[in-house]
Amino acid sequence: MNTKERIVEEALTLFSEYGYQGTSVKNIADAVGIKDSSLYKHFKSKKEIFDTIVKEMSVRMERMSKEYGLPDEHDMEKAAELYGSISEEGILALSEKIFLFYLKDEFASKFRRMLVIEQYRDREVFEVYRGLFMDAAVSYQTELFAEMTARGVFHGKDPKAMAVNFYAPIFFLLNRYDQQPDKEKEALEALRKQVMEFSRLYK
Amino acid sequence: MNTKERIVEEALTLFSEYGYQGTSVKNIADAVGIKDSSLYKHFKSKKEIFDTIVKEMSVRMERMSKEYGLPDEHDMEKAAELYGSISEEGILALSEKIFLFYLKDEFASKFRRMLVIEQYRDREVFEVYRGLFMDAAVSYQTELFAEMTARGVFHGKDPKAMAVNFYAPIFFLLNRYDQQPDKEKEALEALRKQVMEFSRLYK
DNA sequence: GTCTATAGTTAGATAGAC
DNA sequence: GTCTATCTAACTATAGAC
Secondary structure, eight states: OOHHHHHHHHHHHHHHHHOSTTSOHHHHHHHHTSOHHHHTTTOSSHHHHHHHHHHHHHHHHHHHHHHTTOOOTTOHHHHHHHHHTTHHHHHHHHHHHHHHHHHHOHHHHHHHHHHHHHTTTOHHHHHHHHIIIIIHHHHHHHHHHHHHHHTTSSOOSOHHHHHHHHHHHHHHHHHHSTTOGGGHHHHHHHHHHHHHHHHHHHO | OOHHHHHHHHHHHHHHHHTTTTOOHHHHHHHHTSOHHHHTTTOSSHHHHHHHHHHHHHHHHHHHHHHTTOOOTTOHHHHHHHHHTTHHHHHHHHHHHHHHHHHHOHHHHHHHHHHHHHTTTOHHHHHHHHIIIIIHHHHHHHHHHHHHHHTTSSOOSOHHHHHHHHHHHHHHHHHHSTTOGGGHHHHHHHHHHHHHHHHHHHO
């Protein structure tokens, strides 16, 4: 990994814990192991580092979703088949994948925390956060449950309400067990319980 | 309102938007309308202002919960009677009270945002945030649903799972519609929909 | 692409006049 | 309890040697 990439990585780590304003250019340079002045050969300002992180995330999201085998956003038939055919087990696998990706993936979890911290300071940041961790998740699952209801896997009257009932507990537990790596087992157990309850209610 | 109280108020407003580190003592003094040096006659440090806010909140929580008529944490019989006797309408009223308190009450909403921003920087802050906005809410409602299930108002197998299914969408929508006062109607409509779905599922 | 040196600004906090 | 003046330290960023 070259110096520019290491700057981005260390900056994200610091931003996700202390925030943008709470992190100085010297903090980042120290973490990388160079002088703060040297950092300006790679980025023309602190703000440019922040913007680079946001751009980098969209690239990683694409790559990760392929690695994790998550179906494409617009390929609902395939998604419904993938998770629908195996019903309860499938839906549990889906929830655990989403959950663990945002809880444990180094870049994704730090990026999420950074957005959480910075969301009120900058409207644009809030929109990225809302889009990625709320709207995208719910609209994806709304389509998924509509498809699964049509196939008779689940019985619900409103796919959007189902999606919120499926995703909100994941979102809640993500926030609840954030920053507590020692309680990962408890977190996964709580998640499993909610998914089972969801399955029971809509079966 | 005296100067000391105004400092606390303006500091909270700034902390809730820009964070502790993103707010300078001069920012606070300017908002109050005094010089930054004058502020040190009221507080011996910036940190002391922050700590005062946290202490002030527990006082306000107590006061507000009485004003809003929310039943005491340990008086579950009364709570179950209050909300249980009127079932669907009652549970909707409960959710709207919680929702609007944390979304619109000046002090409460700013305080919540401040904790969201500062939760990763300070372990103690995280514990306050987790305690107030996650654990307390869920444990309160776990007892409430246990009581309501015993009375035959709802039919569920696991009161904790019910509580998470009830509170997680509230928590999710609180984050989703945060900072969007123009979409309050949409937010309340979404909340109502989730509560109706909850009621339908556990009836 | 790293360093030293430094400019220019702002930070948190104190001293002392009124 | 407000102000002006000031201190020290830290901040973002630039210039220029190697």
